Amino acid sequence: MSDTRAATQSVRYRERLRVPWWFWPPALGLAALIATEVNMGVAALPDWVPFAVLLPVAAATLLWMGRWEVRVVDGVDGRTEAELWAGPAHLPVGVIARSAEVPKSAKSAALGRQLDPAAYVLHRAWVGPMVLVVLDDPDDPTPYWLVSCRHPDRVLAALRS
Template sequence: MQSYEERLTAPRSWWFITVLVGISCGLILLPLGPLPMLGGVIGGIVLAGAVVSAYGSVRIRVVADSLVAGDARIPLSALGEAEVLEAEEARAWRTHKADPRAFMLLRAYVPTALRVRITDPEDPTPYAYLSTRHPRELAEVLAAARAL
């Protein structure tokens, strides 16, 4: 069985913004003196970096008999056909075409996605929308894993 693993890391520009947040915190504390200002810069960068790192640490994996997407673990037997979504179609499925019951692993900074039908009759979730930089590869791995 083929394996697949992808980490949806935050874009580089977000890391630059963490530095700007740190500088802003330092400027806010500047009237209190140089040490509080330095503490504000360091603390702001650390806190903003932790937020960006946590948001960008989500992974999509195909392991054993499951699709693991973020905190969700979906058995391969419950998955139907996968539809590769290019940028325009992905935008439509995360906005006006979206079903509120769907599982959405959404990262707006990733333009492409994969929409996978959920076929389990006891699960009210109609599909899983997965932001991914490699939707074709993920679809191929899911198709191969379901065929086994």
């Protein structure tokens, strides 16, 4: 997709699946603990080097874990239909047969024994609910999408508008 196309699309819904704030203190604490262990084990290394390396690595890892976005965008200048984007994948809204919210309490069942191996899944464990989008596209072997999102009602409303 070109950048000009992305620039002309209006966004109905957008959500980045970032890690929660309370992931940061344990991750940075663990990095500091490992840096301290390295300091104690390698006397020739300056004390600041393990901290200067491991703390940014921990922060970069947390940012990387929350890199995916879920968004619903309108078509380009009315020529194409709206699309659902879940991470790197996108889907025209016209091929959606039905959609529903998967509450946090039903998530383990949806991702467990009931999961079709051909389904597209964008799951983040720190995000409670999910959206189920059933496809009606004979050219696509994917039967449905399961996508983590914090506000499934807003995603579903954006898909239906």
